[in-house]
Amino acid sequence: MTQVHEMSDIPVAGTRRAGHRGVDRVLIPFLAPAIALMTLVLVFPSAFTVLLSLVDWRGPGAPMEWVGIDNYTSLWTSRAFRVSFTNTLVLVFLGGAGIFAVVFFSLMVLRGMRGAGFIRSVIFVPYIISPIAIGAALGFLLNPQGGLNTLLDTVGLERLQRAWLAPEMVFQMIVIGLVWSVSGFYIAIVATGTDQIPPYLYEEAELAGASRWKQFWLITVPLSWESVSVASTLWIITGMKTFEIVIAFVGSQSSPPLQARTAAVQQYLATTGGPEGVPQLGRAAAVGIAIFVVTTVLVLILQRVMRRERIELS
Amino acid sequence: MTATIPVQAISDDAPPPTRRPRRWTARPGSFAMPNPIKMLLWIWVVFNIFMAVWVGLNALKTDREIFGAPFGLPASPQWDNFVTAWSLSGFGGAALNSAVVVALSAVLTIAIAAPAAYVISRSHRRLAALAKTYVALCVALPVQTILVPLFIARSEVRAFAIEYLFGWWDDRITLVFIYIATSLPFSVFLLTAAFASLPTSLNEAAEMDGASPLDTFARIMVPVAWPGIKSALVLNALNMWNETLLVLVLIPDPSQQTLPAALLRLYGTMQYNSNWGGLFAGIVILIYPVLVLYLWVGRRIMEGLTSGATK
């Protein structure tokens, strides 16, 4: 890294003047409603959840028994929780890698491509469809004698046929299904940044002989850094809560197979007690707190990694 | 803070850039990857369209056909499936519930989130920084974490409203409140980025013209940040439209529930009675209008999203 050029023909508004006294005057009235509502509906109940995580409670009507941190210690010794938590992390990192690979590669080729708007719209569609509907349809597709295997059979690829939803495969299918259904959304979020990049930057890079690949890493990524950061934060948060798609894939007849469970599924099982059981609300609360803590840590790490000077074009 | 654009590599081996007419011809040095990626993207598109058509076809099949020939055409279209699904699902009332609840919640969320996001992005007070951290923590909070307290609170709110306030209450109002509160952190988060990206010169100009802070916000900042606000609105509305868990827990009365709950109930009914054609018909009734709406305003949704956080 030798020198950093200030490109003279790009107006850059970077310096912020201290003391917007005007803004400060409305600070409290503008913040109050949002902060009040979040406190009332999100923060107070979470405090109650923290309390709940210290008791053994089957829900309203049942006695509450103080157990201290037992709910937490039992999480670490429980095989089901360890597996589900590992799954969640794998899903966040591997699924995240998949999603952002899709995002970057598509944004790289979509720029200036014919039908780009159409492709982006159609890839976005699964995101607006109810996961229940998606799960029902995919289930029919992935059955042993369902759509996919039938297709493989007709094109002569019988040896690729699998029991796609069997324990050893089902989690991979869920990750792929998730990447399929949410990538369009993250493309849209990251595109909020890339669409703002003035085309002449690319034209100039083109003239300078920079390859698409180079243009992407040197123009697209840095200039859409803010939106990449927003998108990856969002992904960590939503990824850590992954729930519906698992239920949609394996159905709700019974507890999902251990191999397919995420931490949020584990929490759901404890909240409801499973299809026939009774709620274990203290334990459910402990799982919820664990998810929250890990999410927060991951988001903080991400913010640190992604932090860099904001680039502002005006 | 200083802002620079790290395009040094480009400018290192290039003469100082000057504007030239647009030219997209591939150069010999171009990276060869894009073509296979383009093809994969088209396969993706075809798959999505195929899924939509396939669900539509299954809705017209008998149960035997659905399982026997996954890709076959229906021998004779079973329009009855739609009649069954419609009459059993209660989609009509549920659609109305969804529309009202989602519209109210989505608009109110933005109305509360935008001012907060604006001051967080602009103020240098410690309080604003604290608020930003507070919001960030709330974003990470999974809604499942607070499900049980919310349920208990729901009963309390209901009892309190009926006995002491109005003599009447509707759980859908509770749902709207909770939708707003649960969407707020994400909205503030997104809108903070949108406002932050606006040039500070706008504020300065407005203040120099003697506009009050409220005027500056309502007359200048909101219109300029409108694309970002619109995208937050659309995202919230989409999330609320598909939200299932809170509806199920907070609204016991089926006639007051929204579409996803109605679909789940229909799923149960169809599954226990093994009417799979009816299930697919229900899915079609639910998603085809959304698809049509999406095709119709789709560009605008995508615009709303893509003109998002940074104007």
Place this chain on the structure above:
Amino acid sequence: MFRKSRIGLTGAVVALAGVLALSGCGTRFQDDAGDDPTVQQDVTLTYWAAWSEGEPQQVIMDAIIEDFTAETGVEVDVQYMGRQVTQSLINALATGEGPDLFDAGTRNIMDFQARGFLADLDPLLDREVPGEGVPVSETIADSVIESSQADGKLAILPTYINSNAIWFNAGRFPELRETPPQTWDELIALFDEHKAQGLVPIGADGTVSGYNVFWIFQSLVQLGGPGTMRELAEDTANWDAPEVLEAAKRVQQLVEGGYLDDTYMGSKYPDAQNRWANDEYSFMLNGSYMGGETTDQQAEGFEADTFLFPGEGDNQVIEVTANGLAVSADTEEMDAALDFLSYAAKSDHQTLWSTEAGFIGARSDVEPPASLISLYEHIQQADPDQVTGAHDLAAATHPQWWNDIFLPANDALFSGELTAEAFIARGKEDTATFLGSDG
């Protein structure tokens, strides 16, 4: 200008809230008068049903309610809330907002009883079924009454029964009606015979862990008696019992014997049962509801029928899971509620569960659907000591152990990932951790 109007509005809201708070403190809009039980014509019972609009069960309940209201003048305010009702129900009953009547069954009455939700229905047993001259108790078999009790008291009026058995097509294998296998070895011999003929003996929707568990459940209770599976959650020593190893070995034998097809673990409900109905598998061990669920899928000449999972020696344990109507412990209309249940117990009404919904009716003289006759007869004759509930009540009594330990371990056994010995080692280890952290 903006500021001013804002303050005005805020002021108004604060003032309004204050007024409401002040006026609200003393007076309630809804007062609690009208507890006078003598005004019979004003009685309304509320009922939250676990059925959805359009299901046969909904049609049946509507018929019962209509008849009841016409006869007694008591209104029933019914809400068909679907199967998601349970969560709302628990919360509502606990906060005193619950209905007078709700659906419950063997699977949850123990929990409901522990929470104090259930009215004691023993008085119902002595009530006369309207117009029939016999008490309710005489219309229902002992094994069914046994399954409808919690803490030794009647908790529900049973309306229909679930059980599980081995399903087969009697149109294709008629001889099995008369001579079903009587022992495990005979059952395996039967499977071998089918396999030798090139048939796939067993079908399974392996993605449903609650179905995979039927094989070990049946093996355990036949070898060790009712409660054998449930007790595995209660003491690690119970895992050492020889019958537990024997039961696990049976499941291993099924997996290793090649009686299932290659992809059973990836089969999503209801694919396998539909294929069974299409004669692609000979047998399925599944709930008594499976015949009804597959009616539309059944091949030409298909006659769904069942035989019991073979017993062991004198043991012939049978699952009897009763489903029916419960009354809230908080109800203020106990008398009307009991009236309603006695109406629901009438022959015309109880018959509907068989004729309309395709279940085994709880009432002894209700003739079940043809496919369930043999199972019905076994239930009627069952010794109450040889009766267990759904999943040996393990799911109902130890939900966390069931979901987190037993079902996953059994999936591993049933998929062939674990041998019988490894299954027991893992089950024992996980149960020890569970008990250690739980106790």
